[in-house]
Amino acid sequence: MTIHRPELHFVPETGILEAPAGVLLDGHRWQLFFQYKHSPDSASRWGHSYSEEQPFDWLECDDVLAPAGGELSLRAGSVAAGVDSINLYFTSVTSVSTSVRLARFPGFDHVCEVSDAVDELDPHVVRYGEVAKPTTDYKRFRSPSVVPDWAAEDREEGHRGWLMLALTGHSEAPVPVILRSPDGVAWNFEGPLELIGDPEFLAGEVPATSPLPPVVSPRIIRLRDEIDGRIYDVLLVTLERNHRDVSGYLVGYLEGTQFRISTGFRRIDFGHDFSRPRNTNFTEGTVSQEQRFDSAILFGLLNGGSRLDDPTSHPTFAEEGWANSLSLPRRVTLQGGKLFQTPVRGLPDAVQHSDRARSWTGLLHVPADSAVRVSLVDGEGNPAAIITHSGETLSLDRSMGTAFDGYFADCAPARAELAEGDSDSLTIIVDGATVEVFADGGQVAMASRVYFPGGCSKIEVETTNNASVEQSWQRTGSKV
Numbered sequence: 001m002t003i004h005r006p007e008l009h010f011v012p013e014t015g016i017l018e019a020p021a022g023v024l025l026d027g028h029r030w031q032l033f034f035q036y037k038h039s040p041d042s043a044s045r046w047g048h049s050y051s052e053e054q055p056f057d058w059l060e061c062d063d064v065l066a067p068a069g070g071e072l073s074l075r076a077g078s079v080a081a082g083v084d085s086i087n088l089y090f091t092s093v094t095s096v097s098t099s100v101r102l103a104r105f106p107g108f109d110h111v112c113e114v115s116d117a118v119d120e121l122d123p124h125v126v127r128y129g130e131v132a133k134p135t136t137d138y139k140r141f142r143s144p145s146v147v148p149d150w151a152a153e154d155r156e157e158g159h160r161g162w163l164m165l166a167l168t169g170h171s172e173a174p175v176p177v178i179l180r181s182p183d184g185v186a187w188n189f190e191g192p193l194e195l196i197g198d199p200e201f202l203a204g205e206v207p208a209t210s211p212l213p214p215v216v217s218p219r220i221i222r223l224r225d226e227i228d229g230r231i232y233d234v235l236l237v238t239l240e241r242n243h244r245d246v247s248g249y250l251v252g253y254l255e256g257t258q259f260r261i262s263t264g265f266r267r268i269d270f271g272h273d274f275s276r277p278r279n280t281n282f283t284e285g286t287v288s289q290e291q292r293f294d295s296a297i298l299f300g301l302l303n304g305g306s307r308l309d310d311p312t313s314h315p316t317f318a319e320e321g322w323a324n325s326l327s328l329p330r331r332v333t334l335q336g337g338k339l340f341q342t343p344v345r346g347l348p349d350a351v352q353h354s355d356r357a358r359s360w361t362g363l364l365h366v367p368a369d370s371a372v373r374v375s376l377v378d379g380e381g382n383p384a385a386i387i388t389h390s391g392e393t394l395s396l397d398r399s400m401g402t403a404f405d406g407y408f409a410d411c412a413p414a415r416a417e418l419a420e421g422d423s424d425s426l427t428i429i430v431d432g433a434t435v436e437v438f439a440d441g442g443q444v445a446m447a448s449r450v451y452f453p454g455g456c457s458k459i460e461v462e463t464t465n466n467a468s469v470e471q472s473w474q475r476t477g478s479k480v
Helices: 315-320 347-353
Strands: 015-026 029-037 045-052 073-081 086-093 098-105 126-130 142-150 159-168 175-181 188-192 194-196 215-224 231-241 244-255 258-267 274-282 296-302 330-335 338-343 358-365 371-378 383-389 393-397 414-417 424-431 434-439 444-449 456-464 468-476
Touching: 015 086, 015 296, 029 073, 045 073, 073 274, 086 142, 098 142, 142 274, 159 215, 215 274, 215 296, 215 330, 231 258, 231 274, 244 274, 258 338, 274 444, 296 444, 338 424, 338 434, 347 358, 347 424, 347 468, 358 371, 358 456, 371 424, 383 424, 383 434, 393 434, 393 444, 414 444, 424 456, 456 468
Parallel strands: 015 073, 015 274, 073 142, 142 215, 194 258
Antiparallel strands: 015 029, 029 045, 073 086, 086 098, 098 126, 142 159, 159 175, 175 188, 215 231, 231 244, 244 258, 274 296, 296 330, 330 338, 358 424, 358 468, 371 383, 371 456, 383 393, 393 414, 424 434, 434 444
């Protein structure tokens, strides 16, 4: 029996998960592509998994892409619905440069190949070639994010053609650039991304040669703000602060190559380990035009250790042969320039149908100088993590855990401020070595790895002073 491997979060069968590469929702079928390594010494490649109906039970398929023809590795990119196939936009790494290339996967009729060999490639995937051509001033294209482009200046008229946001230049001072395409195959370079307005990054964080700090895999999504009814662009970025990945977003309008900022940088997740968010694209007809901008679905990598992290040092790799998982898919909405995040539908039933996952949801009353404290107890009866809602702040402390000689003993609690006047609530999901928390209707999210000797045995709730739990619901797997 594996204790730390989650059941509802995606984890490859074996090896090191490095990033979600892209997700496509086709009707009720989820197609997930991911960057990973079979072993610490092997080259990065693209795996493939899919799920019917709900994105909690994944069937891992044959890999779709591996290095070939002088490539050293393949890094993450984006996936989108082509005319008769799924377009896979990936980063090809050679000894001299990086480039953005296209492969086609016949995913609409062909679901999944499953072979006995761990390194087998799906024979139906066909490489097309390089799609983002270097220019005199912009080279080393990588990390493509591909989304439908606007049909007209009036955003209510919907989409036509495709937009690509990619990175160029040196990794210490990357320059984001914009490309556009009528068909997703032939791409026209338009120029570097320009930020108009104050992005509110930290002082000294942005190099003189780039509008952004050193970032990893920027992404773009479109959402209608529930307050003013306008459709905005949301720029997702992951940057490094104090040797940790910090993922956040800016809200505004992308017009040509100019991004006009209406809301400066804010964090997406305030936990220890959410990183490299990826958007979900849709096939035509999956979401109605009227609902297309109501919400988006994001996945993230649950490892905030940045490029300095050594996945072979993770206890999960030593004991169970895997490292890193993806977050649960999150339904994201925009309200007053701020992202709200909640788990997608079906999670409570998925928890109940699992073996050992747990969830707890509470509607709270937390006045000043009071708190609701939730302890996640391991199989030996000791708290492995404590989540505290004080009305004004939310914290997740995992430093008291005893697993692996106190693996997180030196880890400071994760903290986030909560807005005044919002209804107080908590949703907590424990799944193997993953903990995700959503507070006050989704205004704050936290994701952290937590190790439970013997698994999570129970969730204990206590209140201080005048705090109270007005209502609560708990779901548990069938074997706990």
